[in-house]
Amino acid sequence: MSRVGVFICHCGANIAGKVDVAKVSDDAINIPGVVYSSHQKYSCSEAGQKVIIDAIKENHIDKVVIGSCSPKMHENTFRKTIEQAGLNPYMLEIANLREHVSWVTADKDSATRKAFDLVKAAVGKVSFAKPLTPGQVTVEKRALVIGGGIAGIQAALDIANMGYEVVMVEKEPSIGGRMAQLDKTFPTLDCSACILSPRMVDVAQHPNIRLLTYSEVENVNGYVGNFNVTIRKKAKFVDESICTGCLECVTKCPLKKKIPNEFENGKAPRGAIYVPFAQAVPKVPVIDKEHCQWLLSPDPDTIEVAEGEKKPKRKCGVCQKKCEQGAINFEMEDELINEKFGAIVLATGFNLFDQKKYGEYGAGEIPDVITGLDFERMVNSSGPTEGKIVRPSNGEKPKKVAFIQCVGSRDEAKGVPYCSRICCMYTAKQAILVREKLPDAEVYVFYMDIRAAGKGYEEFVLRAQREYGANYVRGRVSRIYEQDGHLVLKAADTILGMPLEMEADMVILATGSIAREDSVALANTIGITTDAYGFISEVHPKLKPVEVPREGVFACGAALSPRDIPDTVATAGAVAAKVGVLFSNDILMSDPMVANIDPMICVACGACVEVCPYSAITMEEFRGKKFAKVNEAMCQGCGTCSAACRPGAAQLRGQTDEQILKSIEAVLQW
């Protein structure tokens, strides 16, 4: 028979404010197996832990139940506590009396009843706990960085500079990300490309960094320190080792003015063979197989023709003819690369809200209503208009420019209740750029609130207003329509408390940031979660802001939530530090709460092999008997096999069928 000790924590007033902790503690002593019960103000405090250690020793307690906050918070703390008292750290069960009871139950009596039920269940479960010992695993000291924007670049450089090997995977043909698309940056107005491109070059030249552009992560297996990752290197149809970057092929592609260039937000064309922008790294073109005429035309070898007739040839092939290096290779195929990494960094960035969802602003059908990103390209000297600010409808200089903020931000009806954090600032920057380039143009900014919390930010917005003469009007615009060659804005000045109708030549919508459309799929591949909007969820918003629930995986930048360049760079540095901490270990302790399959009970039905999300189970054979076996290093302890196993051979250590049944029994019986 176990000797269980029960310790109920007040958590200040957090638990004690709703739960009668004294009553729970008094009643607990009557639960069979319980030899000791008490309650403390803060069990996690040094004094609280001492009470637990002393009680264990004095009362010869061998199993411990602590009624406190979520095990996510302090399970590790208390495991260490009971270990100090000489117990195996896994002889512990936490009854979550805070998140599961006091914080979510209004009525004091029912809170107390529920708290006692949870304590009973914990006692029932812990009575059948068995001592567990963690295993040891080695650490592969190489990091995978997914995403080649400023977040990924910063993280990769920092990790590489610590002396560790880094592989950077970028799905576009060049690294640089969103920042490469920007003209100037707030609040200093330095040129985005000027501060970014040296770092892009650093990445390309760093001896510890291997760059895989035009590549995507397909599969992630394994665990902290030992991830097995499959990367798809998409066929570029250009041999990177030979190409000199002369771009003769690009200038000769017959489709060079036909395909919207994603880098220019679709506002300037590219060819089927292209580099997305002049400072691209690597400066090696790729062939887009969705458009290339050679690749789209049928393979002559597969066409059967009557005798005497000529087989049709492939279309085009101009780039291949023009390339003096012979770097064009139409036979190239996607390549799958398998690599081992100790840590993974997600730096996958963000997308911008689609203006099509704003029917009231013309749904993208009005040429002179453009987005902030369109404007960045327009005002950039290497962009579609070579830096001239013009009305897309007629190429003329606008005399009156209006900005509308919060398009796809703080708009619950459009599914984006959150603030995108960057739009107030980039709008102020763009207002300044309009006034700088077109001093005669009037500028109006329609805003709801100005959110300029950052170093030098408020001052920057005030400069836009006071020095540059941008007119700020508080009120969300209801509608934009075209009339007689100009735009009409149905707006309001909420400070005056009146509607107003304004004519303008051009409107720039400050579209907010949203998660990348493939963020959920990537999260699923890696086995982590996203929030309601598709941004990657961190473990703790304050104390673990770059950690994600899968150990050894970290995230930084706007993949986590909307953020600007300074915050992105800061989190990228933080991630690098976390990876450095991980790589400072040669050996890690593995979690012993993993699955185990009893070969004597196993009937080799294979159900567990099918359901295991981590491919951690294989079929084995010993002396003619087949059975399933768990690779304990790969097992994540999810328990799916245990649920699927009909004979009950698969058991999750620390969560065995027996323990779960006993905890249910405890609630019902006592």
Next chain:
Amino acid sequence: MVLGATARFKSIDVDLKKEIDRLSGQKVDMCYLCGKCTAGCPVAPYQDIPPHIVLRLAQWGSSKVLESKMIWNCVACATCYTRCPNDVDVAKVCEAITQIAKREGIVADPVASALREKFVESVKNNGRVHELPLAMAMKVATKDYLGDLDVGIPMFFQGKFPLFGHQIKDLNNFQKLFNSKKAKKEGDK
């Protein structure tokens, strides 16, 4: 109405605010006063205060809002509700406030009030709207006896404004629908 020295807000009147929420089925605290309703409202340029100020006064629970003309002249076009980032049906809020104002005996726009009263009266009496008597009653309410005769007389002769309209057969039962359970409950209060 005039906001100004008389509009002193020392604390929020929870009762009036709750009553507006209850009658409208909306939560006025959902509004963050962006002004998009005002920006798109077709009638706001012709009123004393715009819709977002109606909502602001409602958030204070200020009885000042009962004196507004705007609440009576909302045409229920739903432009505000369609585009509201917080899904507030402002028309329903205005409608609820007029109902409270009427109860309190404050009718800032008697003509708009007459329109709905006369309309419902016409429906209750006949089961259908009789346009000519309604239009004539409104002429009396606006004291504009001769205006629109240029339009009305030709329509009368085209047979488009019959003197005696259609009355539905089941008028008795129809009229009972005007005394719904909920309406009765309101009366009990």
Next chain:
Amino acid sequence: MQTYAYFPGCSLETSAKEYDTSTRAVFDKLGIGLKEVPDWSCCGSSQAHKVDRDMAAAIAGRNLVLASEIGDIVAPCASCFMSLKEAAVELEHDSEIRDTLKENGLEYLPGSVRVISTVEAAHNALEKGMFEGKITKPLKNLKVASYYGCLLVRPPKIAQFDDVENPMSMDRLMEAAGATPVKWSHKTECCGNAYIMVDKDMTLNLVRNILNAAVSAGADVVAAACPLCHMNLVMRQPYMMQKYGLKSEIPIVYFSQLLGTALNADEQDLDIDGEVMRLINKRRQEANEVKEVG
């Protein structure tokens, strides 16, 4: 044959007779039955709910119950459409209003009746190919500004019809009738509805904006789908030219009158203004001349 429960609404008996007769003629030509809801009563329109929302739902609900024996209910008037559809939504959630109806011998089964407008019904017919071979008198060259007003599309949560900011179904119907739909800015701006009787100045300002937008877009006529919109748009055009800066007069017709013309329905049923008919024929002639020259 597909048959709808037809809810004409009060105005179609009086001020908007031609909307009623032309609607019946169009659906007859399309081979869709319209069976009038027996002893229907007023929908409550834009006013009843302002007095008492539950009463409004009850009186509109009466019509839903009466229609349920025939089928889905179709309403030509935008205001009727919205009142009935809103009532259907309220009745679904509010058992007390259903009880009120039940006490008066009217049992409403939630979800038993779908409410649609005649624009939606005609557009559904178009999508099913029911216009094929029936447009015998196309409205060639006629530039039509389709005016949807508020309540056909707003609020979108209730109306559940077309794109709320840029509806196209009536434009597509006009295109099917051989006309040329014009792109214009005011297809869903409010005309002021019954407030013409409350604040004439305000309403005329709203109407002027709508008409000027149609004129600027080069429309020959404005197609309406609501008797109240129609009356407001049609009524005081000469006066608005004098006092409100209306650019020029422009004919207002019901979309059903135009559709009916293209479908070669009976002229008496369509009751199109002589001047509009002359304009239609003039445009047809111009189209033919261009063809001959070409």
